[in-house]
Amino acid sequence: MTAPDLHPILRMVNVHRTHGRGDTAVHALRGISVHVLPGELVAVMGPSGSGKSTLLTIAGGLDAATSGDTFVEGVPLESLSRRELAKVRRRSVGYVFQDLNLIPALTAAENVALPRELDGVSARQARRDALAALVELGLDDLADRFPDDMSGGQQQRVAIARALIGPRRLVLADEPTGALDSETGEAVLRLLRARCDAGAAGMLVTHEARHAAWADRVVFLRDGLIVDDTGSAAEAESLLEGAR
Amino acid sequence: MTIRHGLLALLVEQPRYGYQLRIEFESRTGATWPLNVGQVYTTLARLERDGLVEPHGDDGEGHAYYAITSAGRAEVARWFAEPVARSAPPRDELAIKLALAITAPGVEVLRITQAQRTQTLRALQDYTRLKAKATEADLAWLLVLDSLIYQAEAEIRWLDHCEARLVRAEAEVGKGETAEVGAATAATTSRGAGS
Numbered sequence: 001m002t003a004p005d006l007h008p009i010l011r012m013v014n015v016h017r018t019h020g021r022g023d024t025a026v027h028a029l030r031g032i033s034v035h036v037l038p039g040e041l042v043a044v045m046g047p048s049g050s051g052k053s054t055l056l057t058i059a060g061g062l063d064a065a066t067s068g069d070t071f072v073e074g075v076p077l078e079s080l081s082r083r084e085l086a087k088v089r090r091r092s093v094g095y096v097f098q099d100l101n102l103i104p105a106l107t108a109a110e111n112v113a114l115p116r117e118l119d120g121v122s123a124r125q126a127r128r129d130a131l132a133a134l135v136e137l138g139l140d141d142l143a144d145r146f147p148d149d150m151s152g153g154q155q156q157r158v159a160i161a162r163a164l165i166g167p168r169r170l171v172l173a174d175e176p177t178g179a180l181d182s183e184t185g186e187a188v189l190r191l192l193r194a195r196c197d198a199g200a201a202g203m204l205v206t207h208e209a210r211h212a213a214w215a216d217r218v219v220f221l222r223d224g225l226i227v228d229d230t231g232s233a234a235e236a237e238s239l240l241e242g243a244r
Numbered sequence: 245m246t247i248r249h250g251l252l253a254l255l256v257e258q259p260r261y262g263y264q265l266r267i268e269f270e271s272r273t274g275a276t277w278p279l280n281v282g283q284v285y286t287t288l289a290r291l292e293r294d295g296l297v298e299p300h301g302d303d304g305e306g307h308a309y310y311a312i313t314s315a316g317r318a319e320v321a322r323w324f325a326e327p328v329a330r331s332a333p334p335r336d337e338l339a340i341k342l343a344l345a346i347t348a349p350g351v352e353v354l355r356i357t358q359a360q361r362t363q364t365l366r367a368l369q370d371y372t373r374l375k376a377k378a379t380e381a382d383l384a385w386l387l388v389l390d391s392l393i394y395q396a397e398a399e400i401r402w403l404d405h406c407e408a409r410l411v412r413a414e415a416e417v418g419k420g421e422t423a424e425v426g427a428a429t430a431a432t433t434s435r436g437a438g439s
Contacts, residue, residue, distance in 0.1 A: 047408065193376065209400040210393060213368040214376075220358065228362045230369065 007074065008035035009170050009201035010059055015068035017054050017224075028054040030224035031068070038169065040232075041193060041202040043212035046221030052205045053174055055221070059203060060172045061089045072170060090118055094163020094171045096192075098178035101159035102147040109134060109143040112162045119166055133161045137191060153184030157191050164200050171195065173204045177211055189214045247279065247287050249323045252296060252316050259300040261307040262288060274374075274385040276392070291316070338399070342406060353410055361403045368396040 017029040029051045036042045044052045057063040058070055061077050070077045072092050077085060094115075095101075102111045109130045116126035134140045139157055147155050156176050163171040173192060177185030185208075193214045196202045204215060212218045220228040254260060254268050262284045269279055288310055291297040296316035300309035312320070338360060345351045375389045 047404070190376070208397075209365060209368055210372075210397045213365065213372040213393070215369070218362075218365050218369070220361070228358050230362055230366050 006037055008037050008071070009073055010203060011035040011069075011071040012055075012059060013069045013071075015055075015058060015065045015070060017051070017058060017063070018066045027224050029058070029065070032221075032224070032226055034219060034226065036170070036201040036203055038199050038201050039196060040217070041196040041204060041215045043204045043206060043215035043218045044221060045206065045209070045212050045218055048207075050221040051224040052221055056172050056174050056203060056205050060093045060095060060170075061085050062095075090115070091166075092168060092170055094160075094165075094168045096156065096159045096163050096171060096173040096176045098175040099152075102155055102162075104147050107144050107146055108139070108150070108158045111147070111158060112165055115162060115168070116166050121166075129165060130161075133165050134158075137161050137194075151184065152180050153187050156180065156188045160188070160191050160195060164195055169200050171200055171202045173202065175206055176204070177206065177208065182210075185211060246323075247283060248291060249320065251284065251287055252291065252312060252320045253323070255297060255310060255312040256317060256320055259309045259311040261303075261309050263307070272384050273388050276388055346410075354407060357403045357407045357410070361400055364396050364399050364403070368393060368400070371396065 012032055012034050015029055015032045016027070019026045019028060032051070032055060034042065034055075044055060046052050054063065058065050059072075061070075061072070061080075065078065072088055075088060075092075077088065080088065102108070103114070106114065109127060112133055113123075113126040113130035116129050117123060119126075121129070131140065131143060134143050137157065137160070139154070139161060142150060142154055142158060145154075147158075150158070159176070160171065160173075163173075171192070176192070177188050180188065189211050192202055192204065196216075202215075204212070206212050216232045218230045219226050250269055251265050254265055254272075260268065263281060265288075266279050266281050266284045288297060292299070292310070294315075296313055296319055297310045298313055300311035302308050342353065342356065345353050345356055371389055371393045375386065375393070378386050378389065380386070
């Protein structure tokens with residue numbers, strides 16, 4: 001972690017999410033506060049139904065909290081218009097899901113270039129950026145392959161490259177190793193870890209302790225609440241909060 | 245931990261002296277199970293008594309070398325060929341603690357499982373950091389780390405399982421007896437892979 005930029009890239013404060021109302025209301029999240037600093041990977045664990053995935057979709061602006069605040073790079077998502085929110089989703093956040101991450105009709109390089117094209121850069125520039133990203137991640141040999149010709153692990157690594165192309169600094173991953181064998185899953189986690197070490201902020205939802213262990217911090221959810229937190233190894237952020 | 249077989253296995257490669265054996269043992273296993281040099285010498289003396297090693301001169305600097313005998317080689321071969329016995333599970337403090345906590349009055353078992361899971365996950369994070377730093381050339385060390393990683397993972401999965409069973413048992417109506425059934429099941433399915 002580098003000193004100059006230690007404001008959280010993702011900050012959630014007392015976030016609630018309730019589906020339905022009255023007697024049938026389901027409280028998916030009941031007051032969650034969590035943040036992710038640049039360079040940090042935070043894993044979220046918990047039994048099914050604990051609210052892990054809801055947390056991630058709210059963090060990425062794909063779902064709205066019932067109450068509470070979510071800030072992405074300091075921007076409060078709750079106050080944004082739909083149009084502005086769409087822009088944050090597109091420009092600041094990258095997503096990696098369990099599967100179906102890549103567009104089958106596009107090559108790896110085209111998939112990675114797509115967000116850059118949506119950023120409005122020229123197609124040529126987008127392709128250059130995509131190739132540079134693939135080279136940096138050691139995935140350049142996959143550039144011209146279609147998703148169908150890649151293994152599951154290769155597809156997920158390309159999805160990580162796409163999630164963090166251009167100015168994007170927050171990657172949200174929901175069970176990205178779900179369908180992979182243990183060694184391939186580990187390669188995906190190593191890459192995610194490396195991207196965070198290089199300055200990105202990552203939030204990873206997983207039910208596999210072995211994968212969560214690549215994170216700096218692991219938070220446990222149960223019934224929509226954070227019930228425990230491993231803390232970070234060096235306790236860097238508590239030191240930081242004291243200094244602020 | 246069988247120091248005897250560990251030292252014999254190292255002596256198959258070449259004659260060595262006590263301190264060297266200790267260093268070599270620790271570097272192969274990443275100092276996960278530290279040996280003290282006294283243990284090494286005591287073990288060497290027993291191996292010599294049993295005819296599995298023999299003195300192999302000294303190097304003029306006071307280092308007494310040992311070499312493996314043919315009986316020693318046979319013993320190592322037998323050790324590698326035989327699976328490690330799992331017939332007597334090592335005493336497992338965590339399983340015992342949970343089994344007793346379930347019937348103890350005023351103990352919040354879910355608090356125990358959660359605290360343990362956090363603790364074990366921290367250990368798992370430490371092993372994973374060591375793994376991230378290790379290189380592929382360090383295969384023996386990587387495999388030892390993986391063993392620790394899989395054991396910690398097994399413990400966490402078992403805790404998840406206990407927790408799910410406990411929550412279910414609590415939800416069922418006749419709680420006293422149901423909880424005891426849950427406890428018995430949790431204790432008997434305790435970790436085969438535990439250390």
